[in-house]
Amino acid sequence: MDPTTAVIVLAVIAETCALLGLWSRLHWRARREQQRHRYVARVATAMAPNGLVELDDRDGTGHHLRVRIVHTVSGEDRTT
Numbered sequence: 001m002d003p004t005t006a007v008i009v010l011a012v013i014a015e016t017c018a019l020l021g022l023w024s025r026l027h028w029r030a031r032r033e034q035q036r037h038r039y040v041a042r043v044a045t046a047m048a049p050n051g052l053v054e055l056d057d058r059d060g061t062g063h064h065l066r067v068r069i070v071h072t073v074s075g076e077d078r079t080t
Contacts, residue, residue: 036065043067 001009044053047069058064 039065040067043069 040053040055047053052070054068054070056064056066056068
């Protein structure tokens with residue numbers, strides 16, 4: 001194998017490895033976002049009809065998701 005072919009082969013291998021690394025990172029982030037979506041959907045469907053969900057979603061390096069569920073009392077639910 002001459003040196004030019006070796007350099008081309010090494011460049012192709014390096015680019016392939018970089019592309020596979022980026023794909024795996026993207027795949028991992030997509031799965032994480034799907035899991036977060038499923039969690040929020042379960043919380044929203046499980047709460048009371050008059051409830052209120054407050055989300056404090058901070059993405060990036062912190063990956064912070066804070067959920068606050070507040071049950072609001074309507075006029076029909078109040079007993080005086």
